[in-house]
Amino acid sequence: MSEQLPSVLESVFREIPNLAFEEKGARRLRVKLRADTLPALLELLKGRAGYLHLSAISCVDWPTLNEFELVYHLWSYEIKTLISAHIYIPKVPGRYVSVYDIYTPAAFFERDIHEMFGVYFDGSPDMEPFILTEWEGPPPMLKSFSTVDYVEKTFKWQDYSPLVND
Numbered sequence: 001m002s003e004q005l006p007s008v009l010e011s012v013f014r015e016i017p018n019l020a021f022e023e024k025g026a027r028r029l030r031v032k033l034r035a036d037t038l039p040a041l042l043e044l045l046k047g048r049a050g051y052l053h054l055s056a057i058s059c060v061d062w063p064t065l066n067e068f069e070l071v072y073h074l075w076s077y078e079i080k081t082l083i084s085a086h087i088y089i090p091k092v093p094g095r096y097v098s099v100y101d102i103y104t105p106a107a108f109f110e111r112d113i114h115e116m117f118g119v120y121f122d123g124s125p126d127m128e129p130f131i132l133t134e135w136e137g138p139p140p141m142l143k144s145f146s147t148v149d150y151v152e153k154t155f156k157w158q159d160y161s162p163l164v165n166d
Helices: 007-014 035-049 106-117 147-154
Strands: 020-025 028-032 053-062 067-076 081-090 095-097 120-122
Touching (some): 007 035, 035 067, 035 081, 081 095, 106 120
Parallel strands (some): 095 120
Antiparallel strands (some): 053 067
């Protein structure tokens, strides 16, 4: 795949306005696009190009931009290429549309991102916490989250002495 896109990917990419891509390796493409066009890209990749495997959705907090970057990692067993589709959404309100109806495993990744970053996915089947079930603090993966401040406010300090028997 090194110098030329497979024709099926060229065809798909042409249908998405303002899509930019770059080759990151022999079997890896980075795609940047507007957030509102991501669902259409995913439908086309799955239906026409055989990108049947959503391996992950990751999130990056960009405080200086006041945005979240969502990255959808897709693998095609036919083309044998990973596509990482990058979109940006505003940190406030921190909402995006679920792609659960396109890729069922998205529900798990969306739930995790909601729990760790606070992004809400409209249409996702479950946004309840599954790791931090008793957590009352802010989303812990935000760059504004201070572990030290949280510990200071939440827990009481006591002197530790390993020689004292309880």
